[in-house]
Amino acid sequence: MRAAVLEAVGDLQLRERPVPTTGPGQLLLKVHACGVCRTDLHLLDGEVTVDQPPRILGHQIVGTTPDGTRLGVPWLGWTCGRCEYCASGRENLCPNARFTGRDIDGGFAEYAVADERFCFPIPDGYPDLQAAPLLCGGMIGYRALRFTGDATRLGLYGFGAAAHIIAQVAVHEGRRVFVVSRKGHELARELGAEWAGTGAPPEPLDAAIVFAPVGELVVTALKHLAPGGTVVCAGIHMSDIPTFPYDLLWRERTIRSVANLTRADGEEFLALAPRVPVMTHVTSYPLEQTEQALEDLRAGRVTGAAVVTP
Numbered sequence: 001m002r003a004a005v006l007e008a009v010g011d012l013q014l015r016e017r018p019v020p021t022t023g024p025g026q027l028l029l030k031v032h033a034c035g036v037c038r039t040d041l042h043l044l045d046g047e048v049t050v051d052q053p054p055r056i057l058g059h060q061i062v063g064t065t066p067d068g069t070r071l072g073v074p075w076l077g078w079t080c081g082r083c084e085y086c087a088s089g090r091e092n093l094c095p096n097a098r099f100t101g102r103d104i105d106g107g108f109a110e111y112a113v114a115d116e117r118f119c120f121p122i123p124d125g126y127p128d129l130q131a132a133p134l135l136c137g138g139m140i141g142y143r144a145l146r147f148t149g150d151a152t153r154l155g156l157y158g159f160g161a162a163a164h165i166i167a168q169v170a171v172h173e174g175r176r177v178f179v180v181s182r183k184g185h186e187l188a189r190e191l192g193a194e195w196a197g198t199g200a201p202p203e204p205l206d207a208a209i210v211f212a213p214v215g216e217l218v219v220t221a222l223k224h225l226a227p228g229g230t231v232v233c234a235g236i237h238m239s240d241i242p243t244f245p246y247d248l249l250w251r252e253r254t255i256r257s258v259a260n261l262t263r264a265d266g267e268e269f270l271a272l273a274p275r276v277p278v279m280t281h282v283t284s285y286p287l288e289q290t291e292q293a294l295e296d297l298r299a300g301r302v303t304g305a306a307v308v309t310p
Contacts, residue, residue: 035060158212
């Protein structure tokens with residue numbers, strides 16, 4: 001089979017690999033689509049480490065089993081089920097967790113193997129291309145949105161794959177959405193955002209989600225936050241957050257991060273998505289252009305989500 005393989009930091013190659021074989025509790029999937037995530041860039045650049053390269057990247061997999069069952073595979077690919085975090089419903093923090101496309105070969109390939117416990121049925125009505133971004137941008141974005149509580153005035157910082165999905169969920173929930181981004185303003189308004197621009201929102205925010213991996217935006221979001229508000233950092237990696245005066249945090253403002261996702265998050269989100277309904281805006285790339293898809297994402301040339309199709 002063909003696969004986009006991370007050989008070393010900065011070195012992504014299209015290779016011929018044997019079709020993988022399954023072990024106990026695993027499923028072989030013929031990959032139809034795999035979403036491209038900024039985490040793939042962090043892996044490529046060495047900002048998030050791959051301990052045992054070479055590794056096939058890609059962790060938003062839509063594929064079918066040999067009997068034709070269509071399933072999705074997310075970033076969280078395996079947990080131990082025994083540690084204190086798994087036992088308390090926080091498997092996203094499992095210290096032994098393994099992640100698709102980092103510790104387990106991922107979906108930038110014609111076939112992939114996944115733990116059947118961490119596969120999700122794809123909702124009806126979502127073609128493969130449109131379903132792929134739901135499996136990371138959607139699921140982890142949904143977890144981030146939950147951490148904003150009942151905030152009415154919601155700011156989204158960065159408007160890529162996750163934000164363009166979560167904006168739709170937030171509008172569906174009756175929230176007022178304000179997008180701070182260098183691009184995507186027209187799409188943001190089409191999806192229901194009340195305001196989109198590069199400066200300060202027209203009103204103080206009750207909560208903000210920082211999707212762009214830029215630490216300075218955390219400070220920016222704090223400046224735009226009303227007292228008692230929360231800034232949620234939704235990425236797995238972010239540049240350093242600059243120092244800032246305590247006055248920005250005072251009056252019970254909070255900053256918190258989101259780490260990975262739980263299967264419960266995935267189940268809840270995939271049940272909700274058709275009711276919104278979430279529509280994903282996708283640019284597709286053949287497997288041979290996986291590196292180009294990543295570079296387009298890096299350069300901000302992708303509107304919505306990028307998806308690789310074998």
